[in-house]
Amino acid sequence: MRELFEVLPHKGIYDLSNNQVLLDTCFFIHTFQNKNEKKLRELMISWNVAMTSFNVQEFLFKEHSIDERVREYARKFLKRYPITIIDVNVTPGELDKERSFIFDTDPELLNDVKDMSDGVLIATAIRTRSIVLTKDKHHLFTVKLEEYLKKYGISVYKEFHELLSIN
Numbered sequence: 001m002r003e004l005f006e007v008l009p010h011k012g013i014y015d016l017s018n019n020q021v022l023l024d025t026c027f028f029i030h031t032f033q034n035k036n037e038k039k040l041r042e043l044m045i046s047w048n049v050a051m052t053s054f055n056v057q058e059f060l061f062k063e064h065s066i067d068e069r070v071r072e073y074a075r076k077f078l079k080r081y082p083i084t085i086i087d088v089n090v091t092p093g094e095l096d097k098e099r100s101f102i103f104d105t106d107p108e109l110l111n112d113v114k115d116m117s118d119g120v121l122i123a124t125a126i127r128t129r130s131i132v133l134t135k136d137k138h139h140l141f142t143v144k145l146e147e148y149l150k151k152y153g154i155s156v157y158k159e160f161h162e163l164l165s166i167n
Helices: 002-007 025-033 037-046 053-065 068-080 095-105 116-128 143-150 160-164
Strands: 010-012 020-023 048-052 084-087 131-133
Touching: 002 053, 002 068, 020 025, 020 116, 025 037, 025 053, 025 068, 037 048, 037 068, 037 160, 048 053, 048 116, 053 084, 053 116, 095 116, 116 131, 116 143, 131 160
Parallel strands: 010 084, 020 048, 020 131, 048 084
Antiparallel strands: none
16 A cells, blocks of 8 residues: 555645645544445545545554455555645654644644644644544544634534535
8 A cells, every 4th residue: 555655646735725624544444444435535526635644654554454355445446536645744653753743833732632643633734724534533623622723714524424515
């Protein structure tokens, strides 16, 4: 899968268009575990769908523990419907760089984010004015954090239908 992610379109964090939706690693995996490729394709009609290079690296790290069928569904989908990879200058496990990336986006964000991995995704969403799709909304994206993100116009959703109903 690494080679496939390398050939997908890559953009810098400030080279993006509007209507951007960022997929969290857990949402990406969940999509293919539950055979929701059709809903992802529907989303791609109205929105620019992307993942950060950070989330791609998380996926590749977890790849060995993901069912082979799920990996195959993802591989086939991405070959036919490529998503954009947003290159960020931080990789999982580099806690100092993760904190720095978040701090450079908004120092107050560190007060509301418990997991630096989630913080990188949120910081990227702030920098790109993107919507976030995550399965971890219930415990990662708290009401306090959601209120905080309103000042940036950032929304966080847990299900495809929540976002598909907007357009």
